[in-house]
Amino acid sequence: MTEENNGNVLNKKIERRTFLKWSGAIGIPAILGGVGAKRFLEKKHLDTASGSVEVEEPETIISTCSINNCGGRCVIKAHVRDGAVVRVSTDTNNEEDILTPQMRACIRGRGYKKMLYHPDRLKYPMKRVGKRGEGKFERISWEEAVETIAKEMKRIGEEHGPESRYVNYASGQSWGLFSGRNMARKLLGMTGGYLNYRNDYSSGAANIATPFTYGTNNSGSSFETLLHTKYIILWGQNPAEMINSTPYMHYLREAKEAGAKVIVIDPRYTDTSIGFADEWVPILPTTDSAMMDAMAYVIVTENLYDKEFVEEFCQGFDNSQMPEGVPGEESLVSYLTGKQDGVEKTPQWAEKICGVPAAKIIEIARAYATTKPAALIQGWGPQRHAYGEQVIRGGAQLASLTGNVGKLGGWAAGTGYWSRSGIVSPISSENPVEASIPCFLWTDAVERGTELTAEDGLQGVDKLNTNIKMIFNIAGNMLVNQHSDINKTTALLEDERKVEFIVVSDLFMTPSAKFADILLPGTSFFERWDIGTPWCYGDYVVAGGKVIDPLYEARNEYDVFADIADHFGLKEEFTEGKSMLDWVKVSIERTREEKDPSFPSFEEFMKNGIHHFKFDEPLIAFKDQIEGNVPFETPSGKIELFSKALYEMNKPKEIPAIAKYIPAWEGPEDPLIEKYPLQLISWHYKRRCHSTHDNNPWLEEAAKQEIWLNPKDAAARGLKDGDRAKVFNDRGEIVIDVKVTARIIEGVAGIPQGAWFTPDDKGIDQRGSVNVLTKQQPTPLAKANPQLTNLVDVKKV
Amino acid sequence: MVQLGFYINQSKCVGCKACVVSCKDKNNLEVGINFRRVYEYEEGEYTKEGDGIVPAIKAYSFSISCNHCTSPACLPSCPTKSIIKREEDGIVIVDQEKCIGTRFCIQACPYGAPQFDQEILKMAKCDSCLDLREKGEEPVCVTTCPQHAIEFGPIDDLKKKYGEVNQIIGMPNPLTKPNIVITPHRDAI
Numbered sequence: 006m007t008e009e010n011n012g013n014v015l016n017k018k019i020e021r022r023t024f025l026k027w028s029g030a031i032g033i034p035a036i037l038g039g040v041g042a043k044r045f046l047e048k049k050h051l052d053t054a055s056g057s058v059e060v061e062e063p064e065t066i067i068s069t070c071s072i073n074n075c076g077g078r079c080v081i082k083a084h085v086r087d088g089a090v091v092r093v094s095t096d097t098n099n100e101e102d103i104l105t106p107q108m109r110a111c112i113r114g115r116g117y118k119k120m121l122y123h124p125d126r127l128k129y130p131m132k133r134v135g136k137r138g139e140g141k142f143e144r145i146s147w148e149e150a151v152e153t154i155a156k157e158m159k160r161i162g163e164e165h166g167p168e169s170r171y172v173n174y175a176s177g178q179s180w181g182l183f184s185g186r187n188m189a190r191k192l193l194g195m196t197g198g199y200l201n202y203r204n205d206y207s208s209g210a211a212n213i214a215t216p217f218t219y220g221t222n223n224s225g226s227s228f229e230t231l232l233h234t235k236y237i238i239l240w241g242q243n244p245a246e247m248i249n250s251t252p253y254m255h256y257l258r259e260a261k262e263a264g265a266k267v268i269v270i271d272p273r274y275t276d277t278s279i280g281f282a283d284e285w286v287p288i289l290p291t292t293d294s295a296m297m298d299a300m301a302y303v304i305v306t307e308n309l310y311d312k313e314f315v316e317e318f319c320q321g322f323d324n325s326q327m328p329e330g331v332p333g334e335e336s337l338v339s340y341l342t343g344k345q346d347g348v349e350k351t352p353q354w355a356e357k358i359c360g361v362p363a364a365k366i367i368e369i370a371r372a373y374a375t376t377k378p379a380a381l382i383q384g385w386g387p388q389r390h391a392y393g394e395q396v397i398r399g400g401a402q403l404a405s406l407t408g409n410v411g412k413l414g415g416w417a418a419g420t421g422y423w424s425r426s427g428i429v430s431p432i433s434s435e436n437p438v439e440a441s442i443p444c445f446l447w448t449d450a451v452e453r454g455t456e457l458t459a460e461d462g463l464q465g466v467d468k469l470n471t472n473i474k475m476i477f478n479i480a481g482n483m484l485v486n487q488h489s490d491i492n493k494t495t496a497l498l499e500d501e502r503k504v505e506f507i508v509v510s511d512l513f514m515t516p517s518a519k520f521a522d523i524l525l526p527g528t529s530f531f532e533r534w535d536i537g538t539p540w541c542y543g544d545y546v547v548a549g550g551k552v553i554d555p556l557y558e559a560r561n562e563y564d565v566f567a568d569i570a571d572h573f574g575l576k577e578e579f580t581e582g583k584s585m586l587d588w589v590k591v592s593i594e595r596t597r598e599e600k601d602p603s604f605p606s607f608e609e610f611m612k613n614g615i616h617h618f619k620f621d622e623p624l625i626a627f628k629d630q631i632e633g634n635v636p637f638e639t640p641s642g643k644i645e646l647f648s649k650a651l652y653e654m655n656k657p658k659e660i661p662a663i664a665k666y667i668p669a670w671e672g673p674e675d676p677l678i679e680k681y682p683l684q685l686i687s688w689h690y691k692r693r694c695h696s697t698h699d700n701n702p703w704l705e706e707a708a709k710q711e712i713w714l715n716p717k718d719a720a721a722r723g724l725k726d727g728d729r730a731k732v733f734n735d736r737g738e739i740v741i742d743v744k745v746t747a748r749i750i751e752g753v754a755g756i757p758q759g760a761w762f763t764p765d766d767k768g769i770d771q772r773g774s775v776n777v778l779t780k781q782q783p784t785p786l787a788k789a790n791p792q793l794t795n796l797v798d799v800k801k802v
Numbered sequence: 803m804v805q806l807g808f809y810i811n812q813s814k815c816v817g818c819k820a821c822v823v824s825c826k827d828k829n830n831l832e833v834g835i836n837f838r839r840v841y842e843y844e845e846g847e848y849t850k851e852g853d854g855i856v857p858a859i860k861a862y863s864f865s866i867s868c869n870h871c872t873s874p875a876c877l878p879s880c881p882t883k884s885i886i887k888r889e890e891d892g893i894v895i896v897d898q899e900k901c902i903g904t905r906f907c908i909q910a911c912p913y914g915a916p917q918f919d920q921e922i923l924k925m926a927k928c929d930s931c932l933d934l935r936e937k938g939e940e941p942v943c944v945t946t947c948p949q950h951a952i953e954f955g956p957i958d959d960l961k962k963k964y965g966e967v968n969q970i971i972g973m974p975n976p977l978t979k980p981n982i983v984i985t986p987h988r989d990a991i
Contacts, residue, residue, distance in 0.1 A: 092827050097945065109948045115824040245816035254948065274859050280816035287855050362854025691818055703826055706833045707819040747846055747859050
């Protein structure tokens with residue numbers, strides 16, 4: 006290996022600089038790089054005992070935890086000097102054993118000082134003075150802000166009824182005891198009620214689809230079970246960037262070192278592939294179900310399926326397994342072998358659709374069926390597509406056919422939740438309104454709420470009495486940035502006759518915050534007490550110590566809504582006389598009393614920063630069903646490869662009763678591909694948690710916002726690495742830098758999601774906010790967001 | 803003298819760049835200055851098998867700061883002799899009071915270690931977190947890496963444990979005798 010042959014990678018301009026003009030942090034001592042080395046120049050030896058060390062202000066270390074919507078929940082240790090956070094470190098606890106890995110922060114966690122002291126922090130309450138969305142605001146007092154909100158809550162409630170009041174999906178602070186959206190809900194619930202939403206934007210299709218197969222979304226097993234697996238398929242899952250869970254990669258690594266082979270299926274050669282894959286299998290977006298069907302075909306026709314398992318635990322495999330009144334041709338085998346629709350789901354059939362060579366499909370199908378136990382683990386990117394429900398049920402189907410369900414080292418696929426981090430969440434709320442909409446349909450509920458029906462996913466009532474007239478958007482960016490079709494959404498919000506009043510609380514002037522009528526400066530996790538719980542996976546909780554007092558006039562939403570409650574004479578009822586710190590202590594006390602006597606005291610917990618719950622056995626999804634004759638929580642008590650409930654919906658083309666490949670609108674089979682020849686996907690970038698951190702200059706420097714294009718697609722458009730290009734379809738256009746990379750397949754473009762919509766004076770986004778290009782068309786069953794289903798073209802600007 | 807150096811288990815690196823950012827956090831480095839850097843490398847293309855896509859892509863990430871070389875190229879390049887190799891541990895540091903910002907060291911170092919601070923017009927670089935080490939702690943990158951892929955210690959010990967590799971595909975020839983030991987990524991050999 007020589008330098009001459011390979012070129013010096015260090016000379017490549019990979020660490021590209023950016024033009025971003027964020028100025029330096031405020032409020033912290035400015036120490037310029039390297040100056041600190043000076044004092045070591047004179048010293049001959051490092052000798053801390055000699056007393057020769059300069060006396061510094063003592064540093065206090067406070068353990069805390071970010072609770073934004075990150076899959077990871079890590080330990081953030083704030084080093085405080087003179088009342089300012091001077092740096093952060095992470096978990097330093099001893100790893101007692103393999104089950105208590107350090108919960109180290111990733112790049113996002115290490116950049117928090119820049120967020121906390123960002124010069125753009127919102128500093129005081131404001132009211133809108135220009136047109137809505139224009140971004141013109143005027144400073145007001147907290148008293149005026151609180152009074153205005155209380156007045157509007159009353160007015161709109163009286164004029165339009167409680168169903169007109171809505172708390173938008175918001176996940177900026179979602180994994181602690183308090184969250185702004187829940188505080189808003191609590192108070193609205195106490196004052197007449199509000200329109201509910203269901204589901205989420207992360208695994209929306211999966212959350213509805215998986216229970217049709219298994220009866221629950223809790224189809225994941227604790228991560229240490231992976232140490233027993235021999236073959237892992239990460240299907241559209243990218244934990245190295247997304248951080249699905251802080252300890253997850255630790256177990257993946259251990260599994261790999263114990264000999265498990267890792268296959269990654271993804272249109273991009275992800276960081277996960279670089280770090281973990283024995284083999285990368287690229288696939289065209291929205292076609293995963295075709296490959297799954299073909300794998301099932303191979304497994305069934307080559308008799309590689311687990312016959313005993315399928316016979317005992319499944320419904321709908323073949324015509325001997327159909328529920329009463331359903332013809333045999335509706336079975337899985339009938340579909341796979343072409344008896345149902347005349348098309349055999351062969352690997353050759355799938356190759357033409359999904360771009361994975363037939364031989365490779367056969368190889369993976371055989372390996373997955375014969376290497377036992379094996380774990381097919383599904384990411385949620387593939388289900389964020391037009392027919393995302395099918396991908397999720399298809400994965401669960403493969404796990405069931407191979408008998409990998411309920412077994413140590415196997416994996417049931419599907420949504421994959423599991424959690425053993427039970428602490429008591431002491432703050433409760435009630436809503437007298439029963440009406441609820443799928444969260445993705447909130448813009449529909451603004452535009453045509455009274456027209457929504459059960460077909461649209463309206464539940465609790467037959468009809469709504471009103472459209473949404475008031476929105477609380479608390480610590481979230483779903484109001485504009487993270488919802489589909491930004492241009493359509495902003496046009497809707499600009500019309501003040503539709504939504505009459507919008508309250509936003511945030512740290513920054515986000516694209517959503519610009520649409521506030523009253524804009525409140527919120528606090529970061531450094532500025533308040535809390536307890537951080539892991540996402541859907543994990544058996545630990547993290548202490549959320551308060552590090553510093555709120556900066557500027559920033560206030561905790563808990564305290565703000567308590568003050569609004571005061572205008573209704575409900576403050577005491579709202580707070581029960583307790584502060585946030587009191588509630589944290591209540592949670593700990595009650596957890597010790599009701600759940601786990603070994604849970605540490607408040608003081609110990611805050612000192613350790615983390616508590617690992619201890620268990621004698623790994624958690625294995627569906628172990629009881631497989632070993633203990635407990636029925637699955639489905640109507641039949643079986644794993645429903647065929648669901649009679651779906652069958653009876655009588656929409657076989659969009660909601661089939663067994664998992665099927667359905668060609669997506671704006672997929673590779675849509676004729677629109679003639680006009681817009683690139684499939685556009687997005688992904689969860691390592692340098693952001695959704696749209697959080699987008700304005701952090703350190704993180705932008707480390708991983709900039711750019712569109713990934715295959716060298717062939719770039720060349721065909723005359724695009725070079727670093728060029729500016731516009732990406733467009735009928736919904737809009739954005740301008741973004743181009744990264745030409747072989748790490749994405751031809752025909753597919755990738756834009757990391759979450760960049761803040763930053764329109765120029767013509768309304769054209771200059772930052773690369775992917776949701777300008779995504780569509781507001783929900784998936785058929787779950788009514789979920791299909792944000793990875795887009796056709797676009799790219800042109801040099 | 804016990805020469806100290808870094809060990810990078812590149813086979814575990816996922817390119818998250820937590821090490822880069824924690825170094826900036828600890829050393830208060832603004833955009834443009836990176837004592838530790840992560841480089842990305844990729845090559846390869848695709849062939850077709852019927853309608854199927856067959857990838858032949860190699861890619862890796864590689865984290866590097868200063869290798870505190872045994873024959874540091876930066877040191878003789880400095881006209882003001884402001885770069886010093888410490889006798890006690892071989893760590894290469896810069897005396898910013900002497901540095902006049904010629905940037906010759908930046909041209910001389912094949913690894914990109916010296917960083918130019920535009921605000922004070924002087925050079926700055928990794929000092930292996932001397933202040934933390936003085937308190938008995940590890941350099942911040944070591945305690946940061948979520949993959950536990952960075953170690954720091956006597957280079958002879960690291961070589962005994964992990965072998966002698968100090969160059970991977972894309973890295974310059976080790977003429978400066980860099981004190982780094984690497985377990986290369988499968989695509990970097």
